[in-house]
Amino acid sequence: MPIFVIQKHYARRTHYDLRLEMNGVLKSWAIPKEPPTKPGIKRLAIEMEDHELSYADFEGVIPEGMYGAGKVEMWDRGEYEMDEKEDGELAFFLRGKKLNGRYCLVRFEKDKWFFFRC
Ligand SMILES: [Mn+2]
Numbered sequence: 001m002p003i004f005v006i007q008k009h010y011a012r013r014t015h016y017d018l019r020l021e022m023n024g025v026l027k028s029w030a031i032p033k034e035p036p037t038k039p040g041i042k043r044l045a046i047e048m049e050d051h052e053l054s055y056a057d058f059e060g061v062i063p064e065g066m067y068g069a070g071k072v073e074m075w076d077r078g079e080y081e082m083d084e085k086e087d088g089e090l091a092f093f094l095r096g097k098k099l100n101g102r103y104c105l106v107r108f109e110k111d112k113w114f115f116f117r118c
Contacts, residue, residue: 001079004094005056006035008075011068016075018045018115020092025050031115035076035099039117047111091118 002021009017009030016035019026029045036043056077062068078096085091088107094100104118 001081001095003056003077004080004096005077006031006075006096006099007058007072009068009070009072011062011070017048017072019051019056020080021053021056024053026053026055029105029113029115035115036117037098042114042116045105045113045115047107047113088113 004021005017005019005026007017007019009015013032016031016033018029018031018035021027028048028051030048031043031045033043059073061071076096076098078094078099080095081093083091083093083102090105091102093102102118103115105113105115107113
């Protein structure tokens with residue numbers, strides 16, 4: 001089963017980086033507010049560049065002066081199972097410690113998506 005991680009990133013603005021293993025890379029979205037554990041809350045998720053699979057284990061501090069400077073800590077991780085996949089619309093089951101259940105990512109603008117329990 002493919003993996004997912006959510007890294008809490010204390011950058012200039014604290015956010016959560018959701019990463020899904022897909023086609024040998026980590027597809028990535030930055031979520032400005034805490035990811036929802038319950039239905040009824042939609043979070044903005046901004047699509048970011050793909051990361052290498054090895055980045056899934058990264059925790060530590062990105063030094064001052066580098067892009068994304070600040071502390072990175074693991075917020076949640078586990079496996080996931082894709083349920084439905086269309087262009088701009090993903091539904092999948094997350095099996096993490098904090099996030100567990102069916103989640104959707106739906107694109108509404110070029111690189112802007114909504115992330116929510118569905
Ligand atoms: Mn980040």
